Amino acid sequence: MTRRLLQAVAVIWAAFTLSFVILYLLPGDAALNRLGAAEGGITATPAEVAAVRAEYGLDDPLVVQYGKRLWAATHGDFGKSVMTGDDATGLVFDALPSTLEIAAAGLVLAVLFGGGLAVLGTYTRHRWLGNLLLSLPPLGVSLPQFWVGLVLIQIFSFQLRLLPALGTDGFAALILPGITIGLPTGAIIGQVLAKSLRTQLAEPYVEIVLAKGASRARVHFGHALRNAALPALTLVGVVAGNLLAGTVVTETLFSRDGIGRLTAFAVNSQDIPVVQAVIVLSAFFFVTINLVVDLIYPLLDPRLAGRVTRKAVAAGA
């Protein structure tokens, strides 16, 4: 477990480094100049900017810059936003709650929608129904998310006038963005689970279960589903880890406050500190969720239990 935790920390550190390389090393001076201006004040003269650049270490050797930024980042300090002059970390944390709301709503819908289609599609005895249900996920992954959102707005907000097209407040404002995120995500989950279920149903052990006199329901829900859940769970981990950033399009579409919209604004104004704070936060999110998934794994598959559970038991006793 300690090993896994260390690995997780290493990945977050590496994400910081990667974003440093991309954001601070790649660009021409344009973005960095904006940064210097922001940290010195928008109205600064070139001389003042230069002074500030020096003060903030933008003229230091890269290694020194990297060291300083990393040290600050471990204290939660990613610098000041170019747009507002506020603390970048603070901006990100202010935006987090409303993003968590739609991310969670999207994930729940995705699992219900994807899981339901895959299970029903492989279980039904009617071939046409199975084919129909199983053709939906491949369709779902082909639709552009921004377009799905627009179509939803068109139908439910403008035609039917049922749900708000814009805004952050209230449960009603959560539904359309939730569906917009849940549809493509669920389609991915559905595709993988359906494929995995089909593979499991063709395994030799299924024949033995049938030879015992078991019903299709027992084979499907008692045996195949649990075995098929493993790859699907891995996928849910990855998908959930990506959801925070996956809200960029959706939040922009629905003019919802949150991490995604903040990111879009930040990229638009080449606001390096905010972009970096979002990247590190997402990596943290991703790593945490996948740690949790790793802990669930052995519960589903005894072959993976081995060391982990034995140590967990020892620690618990």
Added chain:
Amino acid sequence: MSALLEIRDLAVSYHTRTGVVRAVRSASLTVESGQIVAVVGESGSGKSTTAHAAIGLLPRGGRIEAGAVRFDGRDLTRLGEKQWRSVRGAGIALVPQDPTVSLDPVKRVGEQVAEVLLIHGLATRRTAPELAVALLGRAGIAEAAARARQYPHELSGGLRQRVLIAIALAGEPRLIIADEPTSALDVTVQREILDHLAHLAAESGTAVLLITHDLGIAADRASHVVVMSEGEVVEQGPTAAVLDAPTQPYTRALLAAAPSLAREPLRPRREPGPEVLVEVKGLRKTFTLGRNRTGPREVRAVDDVSFTLTRGRTLALVGESGSGKTTTARMVVGLEAPTAGTVTFDGHELSTMGDSRLRALRRRFQLVYQNPYASLNPRFSVEEVVTEPLRAFKVDSRAGRRARAAELLDQVALPVSTLARKPAELSGGQRQRVAIARALALRPDLVVCDEPVSALDVSVQAQILELLVRLQSEHGLTYLFITHDLAVVREIADQVLVMRHGRAVESGQADRVLAAPAHPYTAELLAAIPGADRVPLG
């Protein structure tokens, strides 16, 4: 007395995207209560399809086209899904071919046995676990209560097959269909499992329909034998009658080819020759498998093995899985570095040799692998496969290599037209011939054959063994022959070395070892050969 199972003029075909395959054309057989009936045939004979039709579990696309399957007076081909469920498990049970993939990997084995009892209402949720433990015990599993709480991956192949037998017995069926129940297991385990299955069946009066490719197993176990070929029953009757006085040419050919029943060595045995080609001394190999708290976990795959192989002779390394025979062979050809000990090939010591000298020496020893499906690059044509060693050593011009390839194919009795074909277009036996041709391309001194026939049907096995023997005398080859099958040893080996758990337990002239084994393990291996009782060995 009416038959328990009666199959009449059964025809089964598979409907696939590429067309219809008629797997069973016309099969009729009967099984009486308490009888053991063996269905024997090679791959593609339709024996397994017939068995699966009898339990209503044909693979996808399989369809019964004609005929009847009567069980206990009922025609099973007319049953609906619900009625089938009451027959499966409680009337007819199945013991599958490969125990390693036939149990649900995420459920405890006790649970999987108990499931049968619950499905057929033979126990309640409370009583089922205890009954399951008892069943596991009956299937010959020691410490059944502890085993019941384990998962399949924690058990050996033999134990898993016993779990599957417990599952089959749980519903107290009147017929057990055993589809090649031991072909994935070692011979000594195979014998224990079959003994136990036969014993249990006799005890409970259960009939067994035993599907096997091994005439020896049929001879040992069954009271009646049904011989199938290409979807049809060729011959059937009481075992003794069929095997001692076969009326059909196919049965005779099958009997002649079956290594377990073969009577004569393919060539007189020879004493070791004057010239030592390979000398192995004190060979050891230790593998590290991860680590645990006390340090790296080590497995001794080969432990102090020594032998000499003289020019022109065949030495067989015999052992069951995990005996270290393959690892030994790989060290002999320098594909694996020994942990300790030496391999000397014609005076050159391999372990102290640099890569480039070893590569140069590779011209003189070549390998033939067990699985001809995996050992040929699927993208190569046969010509590319056969000429690759020549290309690697820049032997000859392009035209010369082409001519040599044709000559090699002729030596392994394949038509020249095969040169342009891809491995996927060839049968298993043909592929193995191509692999042998590749091994001969550089005119090596030594050919190491790693189980070269164990993936092939018996009649093909016999042909390949004959080919190897012929090539040996034509080219003066020396063979190191790896096998798990003492029956194969009997046919071709001059000297033999029996291995177990990485150690050499016995070695010597093949005649002597087979006729009068000095080590109890060799004796056990010999006794485990199916059909051994019917033929005197030696």
Added chain:
Amino acid sequence: MPDTRTRTRTLVRSPGLLVSYAVLVFALLAAVAPGLFTDQDPIAGVPAERLRGPGAAHLFGTDETGRDVFARVVHGAALSLWATLLAVLVSLVAGSALGLLAGFRGGWLDSLVMRFVDVLQAVPSILLSLALVTALGFGTTNVAIAVGVSNLAVFARLMRSEVLRVRTGVFVEAARASGVRWRGVLGRHVLPNSLGPVLVLATVTLGVAVLEVSALSFLGFGATPPTPEWGSLVAGGRGFLATAWWMTTFPGLTVAAVVLATNRVSRALDERGEA
């Protein structure tokens, strides 16, 4: 050739596949020679005909400055598809090279490459491409490169695992045992046999890349107006959802159709690979 015959038979049996190929051919033709499909100007509008609904004169209707939406979709194909191909090429070349290196050389190099790949995967791909766009600047080429880099990890992983699978294959050892040098083993055995699944992944990624490129240009980081590009066309219609549904619907449907067709074709390729 029996191969061609079975291929034609597969096509005839699955009309979906046939339609998919047709969609892709049309999209490629539109990218190469837009004049084949429309003679209307995608840039200059006719103010008198602004916000007309779809009809005979304007198949997909017109936008707020009277430009023909169909013409803009057709002329947008070149930019959208070029960006997509560039993105996939970046992932394919860089990713496979990394995977090949890691898988074949092994050891510390393998660990290094794979840790790098881990990090690329821990940062959500849209965020990674946004960061790259922040650094590189806006524009279709930069968007394409960013999308390519953000998808590179999957290629590296697949290539590596394929190389490892093939490398341990018996036929590779057989080649080694018969004296073939490692370069021959890599070039003649490992690479040809591990490339298949990677190329299938490339076709799958085509669809993903179309979506990601158009999403980024929808967010406004791609082509500068008035240059037509599928994602920005949808974005341009956002303000007219209530009055001119065609401005978003048709460009969106076009993207969906192309992605659907690519996915169908790549699935067919995958199945053929497995068979």
